[in-house]
Each structure stands twice: as C-alpha cells, then as structure tokens.
Amino acid sequence: MSGSDQTRAAQTASGSSRMNRLETGTNLKSRLFQYRYIYLMLLPGILFLLVMNYLPMFGALIAFKEIDYALGILRSPWVGLQNFRFLFATGDAWVAIRNTLAYNGVFIITGPVFSVGLAIMLNELWNKRVAKIYQTLLIMPHFISFVVVSYLVYAFLATSTGYVNTQVLPVFGAEPVRWYLEPSKWPAVLFLVNGWKTWGFGTVIYLASMAGFDPQLYEAATIDGASRWMQIRRITVPLLLPMIMLLFILSLGRIFNADFGLFYQVTRAAGPLIPTTQVLDTFVYRALIRLGDIGMSSAAAFLQSVVGFFTIFTVNLITRRLKPEWSIF
Amino acid sequence: MAQSKLRKNEISFTANIVLHVLFVISIVLILIPFVLLVTVSFTDNDTLVQEGYRFIPSRWSGEAYRFLFASPRLVRDAYGVTILVTVVGTLGHVFLGALVGYSLTKTRMPGHTFFTFFVFFTMLFNGGLVSTYIINTQLLGFRNHFRGLILPLMFNVWHVLILRTYFATAIPGSIEESAKMDGANDLRIFFQIVLPLSKPVLATIGLFAALIYWNDWFQSLLYITNERMYSLQFVMLQTLRQIEMMQRLLAMGASGDVVDRLRDLPDEAVRFAMVIVSIGPIIFAYPFFQRYFVKGVTIGALKG
Numbered sequence: 341m342s343g344s345d346q347t348r349a350a351q352t353a354s355g356s357s358r359m360n361r362l363e364t365g366t367n368l369k370s371r372l373f374q375y376r377y378i379y380l381m382l383l384p385g386i387l388f389l390l391v392m393n394y395l396p397m398f399g400a401l402i403a404f405k406e407i408d409y410a411l412g413i414l415r416s417p418w419v420g421l422q423n424f425r426f427l428f429a430t431g432d433a434w435v436a437i438r439n440t441l442a443y444n445g446v447f448i449i450t451g452p453v454f455s456v457g458l459a460i461m462l463n464e465l466w467n468k469r470v471a472k473i474y475q476t477l478l479i480m481p482h483f484i485s486f487v488v489v490s491y492l493v494y495a496f497l498a499t500s501t502g503y504v505n506t507q508v509l510p511v512f513g514a515e516p517v518r519w520y521l522e523p524s525k526w527p528a529v530l531f532l533v534n535g536w537k538t539w540g541f542g543t544v545i546y547l548a549s550m551a552g553f554d555p556q557l558y559e560a561a562t563i564d565g566a567s568r569w570m571q572i573r574r575i576t577v578p579l580l581l582p583m584i585m586l587l588f589i590l591s592l593g594r595i596f597n598a599d600f601g602l603f604y605q606v607t608r609a610a611g612p613l614i615p616t617t618q619v620l621d622t623f624v625y626r627a628l629i630r631l632g633d634i635g636m637s638s639a640a641a642f643l644q645s646v647v648g649f650f651t652i653f654t655v656n657l658i659t660r661r662l663k664p665e666w667s668i669f
Numbered sequence: 670m671a672q673s674k675l676r677k678n679e680i681s682f683t684a685n686i687v688l689h690v691l692f693v694i695s696i697v698l699i700l701i702p703f704v705l706l707v708t709v710s711f712t713d714n715d716t717l718v719q720e721g722y723r724f725i726p727s728r729w730s731g732e733a734y735r736f737l738f739a740s741p742r743l744v745r746d747a748y749g750v751t752i753l754v755t756v757v758g759t760l761g762h763v764f765l766g767a768l769v770g771y772s773l774t775k776t777r778m779p780g781h782t783f784f785t786f787f788v789f790f791t792m793l794f795n796g797g798l799v800s801t802y803i804i805n806t807q808l809l810g811f812r813n814h815f816r817g818l819i820l821p822l823m824f825n826v827w828h829v830l831i832l833r834t835y836f837a838t839a840i841p842g843s844i845e846e847s848a849k850m851d852g853a854n855d856l857r858i859f860f861q862i863v864l865p866l867s868k869p870v871l872a873t874i875g876l877f878a879a880l881i882y883w884n885d886w887f888q889s890l891l892y893i894t895n896e897r898m899y900s901l902q903f904v905m906l907q908t909l910r911q912i913e914m915m916q917r918l919l920a921m922g923a924s925g926d927v928v929d930r931l932r933d934l935p936d937e938a939v940r941f942a943m944v945i946v947s948i949g950p951i952i953f954a955y956p957f958f959q960r961y962f963v964k965g966v967t968i969g970a971l972k973g
Contacts, residue, residue, distance in 0.1 A: 365878045371779055372779055377855035377856045377859075378778055378856050379778075380770050380856070381771065381855070382768070385768055385769035385772070385824070389788065389824065389825055393824075394791075395801075396795070396796025396797070396798040396800040397795065399801070399803065400796040400797050400800045402800060407803075413807070461692070464680045464684075465685065465688055465692075466679060466680075474692045474695075474696060475963075476959050478699065479701060480699060483951050484884065485885070485902050485947075486886075491706065492810070494909075495706060497670075497700070498722070501717060501721040501722055503723070504703060504915075506721030506723075536699065540699070544966055545966055548966045554839065571678075582864075593793060598907065605886075608913065609869050621798070624798050631754075634803070641798050641799040641800065642797060644797055649793055649794045667675045669789075
C-alpha cells in the first residue's frame with residue numbers, strides 16, 4: 341500500500357469507517373474489494389429500483405411539458421405551469437382533491453381508533469385460544485382483492501336483486517334504493533367497506549407489537565394496586581404510541597393517495613357516483629386512460645407525489661422536534 | 670395460588686362476556702358477505718333473477734360451476750395466467766428482496782447508509798402513475814407482456830426491511846464468520862448458509878408476494894388488452910364491465926345484436942361462482958397463510 345493511497349482513503353472515509361480502518365488496518369480500496377460479492381448481490385436490486393422507481397421520479401417532470409409523441413418525451417416542449425392551469429380550470433380536480441382529503445382524514449383517524457381498540461380488547465380476553473380464532477377471522481378480508489369485494493358489495497346493493505333492496509328495506513317498509521345511481525349514500529358505504537377490509541389488519545399489527553411488551557411492567561402495576569383498566573391507559577396505550585405514530589406518519593404521507601380498488605372497483609366505476617367517489621387516483625386514471633390527457637393527468641399525479649412527500653417530511657420534522665423517538669427518519 | 674393471583678390481574682367476568690359478544694358480532698359481520706357469495710353461486714339462475722340474492726334460496730343448483738369448468742376460456746386460460754404470474758413473480762420477489770435485505774445487513778460496508786437510504790426513499794417518494802405508465806409502456810414494453818404483470822410488483826420496501834431484520838437478528842454472526850475462516854466467500858455464505866437458515870422468513874415473504882400477485886388486477890388494467898392474457902381477477906372485472914355496458918346500451922334502446930351478446934356473457938350465478946373459484950385457493954391455504962402472516966407482521970413490528 342502506498343502512502344498516498346492511505347491518505348486518500350483517510351480523507352474520504354467517514355468517522356466510523358476510519359475506526360474500522362484502524363481496527364483492521366485496511367484502507368477504503370481493500371474494504372471495497374472485501375465487500376465485492378455483497379455489492380454484486382446488491383446490484384440487481386439497485387438497477388431494478390433505478391429503472392422502476394427512480395426513472396419515473398424524473399419522468400414526473402413531464403407535468404411541465406406538452407407531450408407530443410411525434411417529438412418524443414425528451415424533445416417535447418416545456419410549457420411551465422400550463423398543465424396545472426388546465427387541471428384547475430374545471431372544478432373536477434377540486435372535487436377529487438376534496439374527496440381524497442375528506443376520506444383520508446376520516447380513515448386516518450378512525451382506522452387506528454378501531455384497530456387499537458380491537459387489539460386491546462382481544463389482548464384482554466381471558467381465553468387466549470378463542471382470541472386467536474377471532475384474530476384469524478378478523479384479518480380474512482385483508483386477503484381478498486377489491487374485485488372480489490366489489491362483487492360482495494354488489495350482492496348486497498344491486499338494484500333489483502341485491503339483498504338490501506329485496507330483503508332488508510322491505511322489512512322497514514322502505515322503498516328500494518338505486519345505490520349505484522345515488523352519490524349521497526356512498527361516503528357511508530365506502531367507510532364501512534374500508535373498515536371491513538382494513539381494521540382487522542391493523543388489529544394484528546398492534547397485537548403483534550403488544551406481544552413484545554415486558555410483562556414485568558404489568559406485574560409491577562398489579563402489585564401497586566392498579567386496575568386492569570388503569571394498566572391499559574398507563575402502560576399499554578403509551579407503549580403502543582410509537583407504533584401508532586409510525587403508521588400515522590406513513591399514512592399522512594399518502595394523504596393525497598387513495599386506494600384505487602376501493603374507489604374504482606367497489607363503486608363499479610359508476611359515472612353518477614363521481615361527485616362523492618372521485619378521488620385523485622381515479623381522476624388521474626380516468627384522465628390518462630379514458631381521455632388520454634397526459635398533460636392534465638401528469639399534473640395531478642405530480643401533485644400527488646410531491647405533496648405527499650412534503651407532508652410526510654413536514655410531519656416527521658415536527659414529530660422530531662416534539663418527540664424525537666417517534667420520528668421515522 | 671398462582672392461578673388465583675393471575676386471575677386478579679384480568680378484566681372482570683362481565684367485561685369478558687361483553688367483549689366476547691362484541692367479537693362474535695364482528696366476526697358475523699365479517700363472514701356474512703362470504704356466506705351470501707357462496708349461496709348465490711349455488712342458486713338456480715332463474716331463481717336469482719326472480720327473488721334476488723338470498724341466504725336460503727328456494728332452489729339450489731350447481732349448474733354455475735358445471736358451466737364454469739366446461740368453458741375453457743373463462744377458467745383454464747385465466748387460471749393459467751394467474752398461476753404463471755404468481756409463481757414467477759413470487760420467486761423473483763423473494764429472491765430480489767433477500768439479496769437486497771442481506772446486503773443491507775452489512776453495516777460496515779462502505780456506502781451502507783447510502784444504499785439503505787436509496788431503498789427506503791422509494792417508500793417516501795414516487796414518480797406517480799402517469800410517468801410510471803409512460804415509461805413502462807414506451808420504454809420498457811410492458812403492454813401485453815407478462816413482464817407488465819410481474820415486474821411492477823416485484824419489489825416491496827416493507828418486505829426488504831423484514832428480511833433484513835431477520836437476517837440481522839436470527840442468524841448468528843459467528844456462523845458466517847467461521848464459514849469465512851474456512852474460505853467461503855459472501856456468495857457461498859448467502860446461498861449455502863443464510864438462505865437455508867432463513868426458511869421461515871422466506872416462506873412468510875413468499876406468501877405475502879403470492880397473495881399480492883394472485884389478487885392483482887391493476888397491472889392488467891394498465892397494460893393488458895390481449896384477452897388471452899387476462900388473469901382471473903381481470904376476467905371477473907371485465908365481465909362486470911361488459912355486462913354493465915350492455916345493460917346501459919339496452920336501456921338506451923339498443924337492438925338485438927346487443928341482446929345476443931348479453932346472452933353469451935356468464936349469467937349471475939356463474940359470475941359469483943367465478944368469484945368463489947378465484948378465492949378458493951386463498952381460503953384453502955388460509956390457516957397456513959395467516960400463521961405466517963402474523964409471524965411476518967410480528968418480525969416487522971419488532972423492528973418498528
């Protein structure tokens with residue numbers, strides 16, 4: 341090893357690797373060589389992410405272009421904010437944004453409340469074996485696709501043959517409802533469907549993190565005379581908070597994204613339902629595939645990614661200020 | 670003695686009963702839609718049209734399933750596509766995830782922090798649907814190609830994190846070290862020591878991936894127009910769409926041609942039988958699934 345090599349390595353190496361160098365007496369070059377097979381193993385993943393994830397990130401800049409397929413994507417002219425002006429020229433985008441934020445607002449708050457609630461209750465049951473059976477059945481909806489869910493919902497809500505119209509409403513003497521034509525009913529329907537599909541999954545996540553809690557904490561609390569209810573409030577919930585916050589921050593990062601399956605499949609993409617069921621994801625899809633409007637759809641998609649990223653970044657920053665151990669990066 | 674002491678630190682008998690009642694109600698609410706699905710698929714089609722979907726129909730029939738298995742296009746082709754995509758996709762997903770997950774356990778490797786961030790960042794930021802769609806169709810040739818169904822779902826950051834955690838915690842470093850002493854390189858260590866020792870987590874991630882591929886319809890919606898490449902999920906989706914379109918045309922006073930084509934489409938019972946057939950393997954493998962699923966979530970949760 342030449343002297344100049346060693347100085348260069350020392351200059352480029354970070355603090356921790358300098359320590360390694362002292363330990364093992366090797367420089368950066370030989371450490372790179374030492375890990376050559378690891379780099380080789382990492383290579384497919386890195387290439388995959390570069391093409392499938394990072395390339396589209398740069399591609400998102402087409403939101404500022406007017407795409408002309410004859411010229412190709414790279415040579416298409418830049419048009420500044422024109423696509424965004426078109427996007428907001430009609431009220432459609434605002435409706436999609438309003439719906440996305442409203443549904444997500446409700447889902448982000450109610451999801452953890454129901455999931456944590458169910459998890460704590462499951463955890464308190466005397467009979468652990470029965471609790472396990474409940475848990476098994478609670479996550480079942482998580483395993484089926486939204487296409488299947490759309491059939492399930494249709495079985496209940498179909499106008500002339502659906503269970504609700506033929507069996508339930510007549511009992512109350514109510515008139516049949518033409519569900520797929522009435523937008524006002526769908527916020528409630530989608531809330532229930534979403535809960536049915538996702539709360540059980542959340543429950544399992546929280547149960548799993550409860551399984552890691554130290555039982556001694558509860559024993560000590562019992563000795564001090566704390567009731568079970570007190571233990572839930574003072575031990576279980578505080579210990580769950582980091583997990584709740586982690587999932588909360590991640591879901592805030594997706595506040596501009598909605599589950600396409602829920603809003604497109606379950607509503608069967610019915611046109612009359614658009615006022616209350618159009619979200620940004622369905623808006624982008626419809627603009628791109630149905631209308632072939634790359635300008636408008638790319639502007640909406642750009643907003644989704646960028647706003648989502650800044651939300652997660654900001655929330656994480658605030659969290660880090662207030663409670664460093666709850667932040668995710 | 671110990672028993673009575675333990676019992677003291679539990680919720681009261683009444684609270685316990687109340688919770689059980691609550692859970693039984695929840696479970697019933699979760700299962701009821703599935704029950705309706707099954708009974709509808711076993712109902713005589715004319716009965717369905719006359720009296721609607723019922724839990725106890727007046728006439729049962731297995732005709733829908735007979736029809737379904739007799740028509741090759743509906744089930745055999747779609748099943749073939751779904752199985753092919755699921756098998757190839759799952760293998761790729763697990764292998765790629767394991768490679769990356771294992772590499773990221775090497776904390777003393779130069780660039781470790783950078784590579785970890787490189788992977789994690791894709792969870793925080795993405796190019797959005799339009800850019801992804803254009804690149805995948807214009808540059809990568811995903812349209813009507815199996816890679817369009819497989820590649821977009823091949824990488825999942827959560828799964829990589831779970832794999833990394835498992836490799837870092839469950840495999841004793843001393844084993845790797847002694848293998849190294851014996852002259853094995855990292856590739857051999859990974860394939861001959863780490864992978865065989867990691868069967869539980871590989872099975873877990875494999876099941877996650879299989880489920881993702883089995884249930885996917887979105888990639889088909891984006892990239893597939895060739896009918897012979899329709900997956901099970903996509904056939905179900907398309908059937909619904911076509912029926913709706915025909916009914917809309919009929920309502921607008923369309924002619925006999927539309928009526929004929931509507932007659933060719935699967936009837937109601939058949940459509941529901943198709944759903945049952947598509948979730949059959951999941952229900953069948955369910956006990957297995959959910960055990961690994963809970964295990965996977967637990968490993969992931971310990972990390973978080």
